[in-house]
Amino acid sequence: MLSTTVSQGAKRACARSVLGSMGSCSDSMLQSRLTSSSAARFSSAAPKIDPSQSSGENVRRRPSQSFVKIKLEPGEWDEARTDPIHTPPWKNRARVISAEDFAARPRVSFREEFRSMKDAMVVLSWLTQEEREGIYQLYLDMMTTMSATESGTTSHEYVMRVIGQRYNISSDRVAAIVELQHIEDQLRRNDPEYEIRHHVQEHVDAKVRTIIRENYAHYKEVDPIQFVEDPPASGVSRRGSVVAGDLVDVDRRMRDALIREKDEARLAIDSHVYVEDVDDSTRLVKVSKECERLVKEKNLMSVSDVATENSPGVSGTENSDNSHDSNSEDSNSEEGSEKRRLAKKLQRTALETPLPENYRGHKSTPNAHRPRWKFAAKSIDVHDANLLKLAQKKTRRVGRRSKASAKRDDESCLDDTLVEHNGVLRAATVEEGRSLSWKPTRHPKEFKYRTAKKAWLDMTLRGKGSGVWGRQEERKKEEKVEDEEMESLSSDSSEGDDSNEVDVESENDDKKE
Numbered sequence: 001m002l003s004t005t006v007s008q009g010a011k012r013a014c015a016r017s018v019l020g021s022m023g024s025c026s027d028s029m030l031q032s033r034l035t036s037s038s039a040a041r042f043s044s045a046a047p048k049i050d051p052s053q054s055s056g057e058n059v060r061r062r063p064s065q066s067f068v069k070i071k072l073e074p075g076e077w078d079e080a081r082t083d084p085i086h087t088p089p090w091k092n093r094a095r096v097i098s099a100e101d102f103a104a105r106p107r108v109s110f111r112e113e114f115r116s117m118k119d120a121m122v123v124l125s126w127l128t129q130e131e132r133e134g135i136y137q138l139y140l141d142m143m144t145t146m147s148a149t150e151s152g153t154t155s156h157e158y159v160m161r162v163i164g165q166r167y168n169i170s171s172d173r174v175a176a177i178v179e180l181q182h183i184e185d186q187l188r189r190n191d192p193e194y195e196i197r198h199h200v201q202e203h204v205d206a207k208v209r210t211i212i213r214e215n216y217a218h219y220k221e222v223d224p225i226q227f228v229e230d231p232p233a234s235g236v237s238r239r240g241s242v243v244a245g246d247l248v249d250v251d252r253r254m255r256d257a258l259i260r261e262k263d264e265a266r267l268a269i270d271s272h273v274y275v276e277d278v279d280d281s282t283r284l285v286k287v288s289k290e291c292e293r294l295v296k297e298k299n300l301m302s303v304s305d306v307a308t309e310n311s312p313g314v315s316g317t318e319n320s321d322n323s324h325d326s327n328s329e330d331s332n333s334e335e336g337s338e339k340r341r342l343a344k345k346l347q348r349t350a351l352e353t354p355l356p357e358n359y360r361g362h363k364s365t366p367n368a369h370r371p372r373w374k375f376a377a378k379s380i381d382v383h384d385a386n387l388l389k390l391a392q393k394k395t396r397r398v399g400r401r402s403k404a405s406a407k408r409d410d411e412s413c414l415d416d417t418l419v420e421h422n423g424v425l426r427a428a429t430v431e432e433g434r435s436l437s438w439k440p441t442r443h444p445k446e447f448k449y450r451t452a453k454k455a456w457l458d459m460t461l462r463g464k465g466s467g468v469w470g471r472q473e474e475r476k477k478e479e480k481v482e483d484e485e486m487e488s489l490s491s492d493s494s495e496g497d498d499s500n501e502v503d504v505e506s507e508n509d510d511k512k513e
Contacts, residue, residue, distance in 0.1 A: 065274060066151045070162050074265035076232045084265035085161065087229050088168045094224035096121050096231050116219045124212045127177075127227040128205045129198070131167070135174060136181040138163055140470055147460060154460075156453050157445055158274040169229055175448035182452040185472040275446060277453060279461045280431035285414045287427045291379050295418065298425040372422050376436055379416040413440050 078086035095118050102121045114120035139159060146154045157171075160178070164171040187194045216223040244250060287295075414433035419426055433439060446453070455469040 065153070065155070065158075065276075066149070067146050067153050067155055067158060068274070070165075072161055072165055072269050074262065074269060077265070084268045085165075085171070087170050087232065088164060090228075090231065091168050092123070092224050092226070092228045093222050094123050094228065095222060096123060099232055117215070117221060118219075121231055123224055123228055123231060124215055125224050125227045126205065126208045126212060127169075128209075129201045130205075131227060132177050132181065135163060135167060135177050138166065139174075139178050143456060154277045154456070155274045156277060156449055156456075160445065160449065167227075169227065171445065172448060173229075175445060178452050179449050182455065182469070185470070186455075186468075189467055189472040275443065277457060277460075279457055280434065281429055283430045284427045285411070285417050285430060285433055287416050287418070288379070288381075290381075291416050291418060291427070294379070295425050295427070298420075374419060374421040374432075376417060376419050376428060376432065378436075378438060379418065411440055413438055 072085055073089065075085040075089045076087040077084055097118055099121075105119075117124070142159045142162065143154055143156075146152075146159075160171040160174045163174045167174070184196065188196070213223055411430060411433070414428070414430065414436075417428040417433050417436070417438075419428040419432055428436075452469070458464040459466055459469045
């Protein structure tokens with residue numbers, strides 16, 4: 001059987017004739033070897049779909065998150081093929097050459113530059129202040145609406161993705177806009193004299209729009225008008241052809257590959273679990289039975305009964321009433337009394353405890369000690385650690401991702417973390433665990449809008465008032481001048497009243513004499 005060489009151009013024409021609306025074929029399909037016994041292979045990061053099966057069997061049920069109301073559309077995958085909406089799909093009036101045609105262009109030319117921006121795969125666009133204000137206002141409205149529902153559950157990650165689909169931009173850009181607008185509002189609140197020069201921004205927006213309009217008019221092309229993300233880069237292999245057998249139905253393979261890629265993206269979106277907005281300072285990490293026993297024994301050795309009663313729970317499953325009853329039973333026993341007697345001997349007296357700053361006290365307070373350090377430790381079972389090392393060696397030989405690196409992506413790496421503060425040993429909170437050296441891998445999207453999310457939690461869960469989040473009105477210069485004049489008048493009147501009082505007192509003294 002003779003082999004047939006299928007060029008990239010023939011494959012692209014075939015794909016567009018079969019399913020032109022489904023986008024370009026993926027990198028792995030172009031790079032794979034088409035044989036009669038094996039289909040095109042894709043990255044293992046996304047779930048596998050069999051296009052021969054019905055669509056109802058391929059779609060998995062969506063996770064039960066009450067705030068998910070809008071169905072997101074697939075876009076462009078990221079490099080690791082873990083996020084199918086890393087960048088939005090191309091929806092713009094401007095025309096650009098496809099990524100495959102741009103990669104297959106002739107490398108030798110008599111020109112030093114491209115004939116047009118379309119051939120150069122370049123799009124000029126600008127995000128104005130008006131559009132940024134609209135994005136930020138939509139974020140405020142969505143968060144307020146979600147919090148007013150029956151469940152009251154909110155998710156910044158979900159809101160960023162919905163806004164990105166609404167404006168056809170990436171969720172990362174939405175997060176950056178929300179973060180900057182929130183910081184600007186807080187500057188108005190914390191520093192009323194801080195001047196935000198809106199007229200300068202309006203001048204820059206107008207000038208940039210003029211430059212973009214003139215460039216598109218020069219090349220006689222369509223102006224995109226609104227902001228658009230960069231076109232998706234080409235992932236075509238450098239090889240000019242892919243070898244396939246004569247008995248291979250290239251049209252069917254192309255159709256199946258495009259359907260598979262679309263179904264994989266839909267399945268990844270529907271099965272995604274969004275990060276909910278919760279207060280990590282109140283969530284305790286998971287601890288084993290050995291850690292619970294260690295916490296119980298150590299707190300029995302504590303001298304302060306009040307500290308033992310007010311200490312937080314050992315784990316999330318054990319309430320404070322049960323822990324109090326168990327501690328009281330042990331304290332009444334002979335073993336508990338013996339442990340307390342030994343703890344009193346180990347406790348240092350006030351004279352034996354050193355005072356900071358040469359007995360001057362902490363922060364100019366006499367006989368005051370510095371706040372105690374907060375110590376953290378992680379309990380590790382040696383037997384489980386050895387089993388984990390063996391598993392890592394096996395995965396490295398196979399070439400897969402190690403279990404340790406996969407475990408760092410979630411909060412399971414914080415298990416069995418204990419904190420000792422003010423003589424009380426307890427399980428660490430998730431917020432404390434994120435500041436330790438064995439913290440989980442940072443969520444890239446959560447980190448981009450961390451300030452706005454923290455302010456939202458301060459307002460909704462921690463009761464710090466509405467001034468820490470949302471719109472803050474800017475004071476005008478006239479109001480500032482009027483306030484300064486009123487303050488000067490009030491100071492002058494107060495000085496006049498003081499002088500009048502002094503005169504009255506002097507007259508009364510003269511009359512008495």
